[in-house]
Every structure is written in C-alpha cells, then in structure tokens.
Amino acid sequence: MSTVNHHPESAMLVDFSGGNLATAPSICVSAHLHFCSQCRNELLRLDQVGSNLMSEVEPTEVGDHLFDSAMSQIDQLPESDTAEVNNTSDMVDSRYPLLVNKLINSSESVPKWRRLSRWLNVAQVTTGQNEYEVALHKICAGGKTPRHNHGGQEFTVVLKGSFSDEHAVYKEGDFLSCQPGDVHQPLGAQNGECICLSALAAPIKLSSPFGFLMKPWLRINPM
C-alpha cells in the first residue's frame, strides 16, 4: 500500500490521462506516479475512459497504401534501445523516477547546484518548454527557507527526505500544488536533507520587509 498522502487533484490526472497537461506539470505528475500506486491505478481507470471514448469514434476508411507503407516502415525499424540511464551527474539517484534521472542526465545541460541561501540549493533542469522553471531544490536538514508568496502556480514532488510548512508534512512522493497568492514557509526535516522537484510558473515574492532586495535572484528562467 502506498504511503503517499498528498496527491494531484483529479482534474490534473484527467488532463494527464487525456494527454492535455503541459510538459512541466506532466513531469511532476509523472514523478508522483513513480511513488504512488493509488494514483497509478486511478490513471489506469482514467485511461479506460479514454479507450472507451476512442472506441465510440466512427471508423474512417483508409487506403491500402497506408497499410503497405506502415509495414515497410516496420521492416526498417532499428532494434529498440533500453531505458537505462548512463550517469553523467552525481545528482542521479536510483530511487528517483527514471524520468527525473533522464532529465538530470540531459546532454543539453547537466544541472548544477546553486546556493540560494544557507539552507537552500537549487539546480535547474532543461525540459524543452517555456512556461515553467523546472528545478531540483535541496533543503538542508533542519533548514528554514524564507516565507514566501506565490505569484503563479507551483507543483512540487518530494523525491527524498521530507519537509513541512504551516499546512502539512510532505514526505517522499507527496505532491504539493501551490496556487497564486498562497503563502508558506517550507522547513526541512531535522533527520536529513530533503530534495524536491518543482515546476514554477512565476517568481515567488519573499514576505520579509526586505524581500524586494532579493527580487533579481528570484526571476524564473524556463528552459
């Protein structure tokens, strides 16, 4: 039985099942599915809805040449490759979803940790889209991150360890969705570092009186 307590809302899973969710939120949902058997089973049932609706569609006639052309392309297919990850980064962890390790090992740009504060490091990953900044966040054991306000949506999946905020404790596999205007202060658990994957649609605003001074460092850079 899954020990994950926080899940994406049903609308997100439906959009994911229909293939209509944007790339960055899809990456976060997919990372959550790696840890959550409940949502994997829910997704299977949603796919059954899609398959039943697809079966309702009136068949369309196609020419014989289409079949011949498909068969000729099948004959020329190369041997399929395996989904193994060749590590080029020490950030890769065998417990992470394959998708996340693939992103970390992207040949486009290997992510590197950048220190944002004493407690918080960030490493941006390349995802080939321009709506969300997708990054790994590392909160040190017992670390306090600044209290902040969300300017846009943010989706977070805990990959390792745990953190808490004013609302709940988030453990491995938990999915957190922040909406514009939400305010919180994530705190790392005392017993070890916490690593999260997040997709951020707009810069956060720090709630402290001098938070505006940090503005240049909080810009987002979707890539």
Next chain:
Amino acid sequence: MQEVMIKVWQKSASYNPAKASATTWIYTVARNCRIDMLRRKSNTQYLPLENEYFWHEADEDTPVSLMRQKRSEDKVQSCLSRLPKEQGEILRKVYLEGKSHAEASNELGLPLGTVKSRVRLALQKMQILVAPEFRDEVL
C-alpha cells in the same frame, strides 16, 4: 494513424493483458503519439526525453489484478453511456478533442470550477474517483 500502427508493432512485446485491456493499451499508445506529434509541430525547444518515460504501468500482474481490471473496465463502459449529457460532453472534449479543463471551460463558456465538478461527478459515477478510505476496496 500510421505512426500509431508502427508504435503498436514496436511496443507489442511490452503489452501485458493482466495490466490493461488491448483497447486501453492502444489508447495510451495513440495518446503518446499525439503528444509527440504536437511537440514536434510546436516551436518549443528540444525536449531531452522520450514521451514514454512519462508513463507508468499499473503495479500488479496477477489473476486478481486481471479480474479487478476487467471489473473496472466493465463499470466504466456501462456507466459512460448513462452519464448526463453535460458530463459526457466535457469528457469527450478532454479525451477526443484534446482539450484541457481550462480550454473546455473557455469553449463552453462555463466557469472552470463547473467543468471540474462535472468531470469529478462523472468519474465518481464510474467509481474512478472514490474517497481515499475506500480506495483499496474498489481497486
């Protein structure tokens, strides 16, 4: 369509009837082909990933899981045709027209919350979404 046929051929060895029916599996192959096609058509940057890395298979591979899978498939099939028109209409927009909840809401001139609640009601009728405390009983 040609691309879907080729993918079905290519992936046929990975198909496991205990995890999903053939039509559900073909649906997932077709959906992934569509996502790949849309990504290629858009001018976004190169995605360093194969679309298939996004998807996970259901866990179990046992006679019990096969029975559950069949029961759930039957439930979905029998409920789908009996859904109120407005609920079925939104599900068709999502699954057949490739519209997100937000796009369906714009197109139908309905608040996003109404679209979400109609979909949620439809999924509850099909027992796809259930209260967490009952999830294991239904699975």
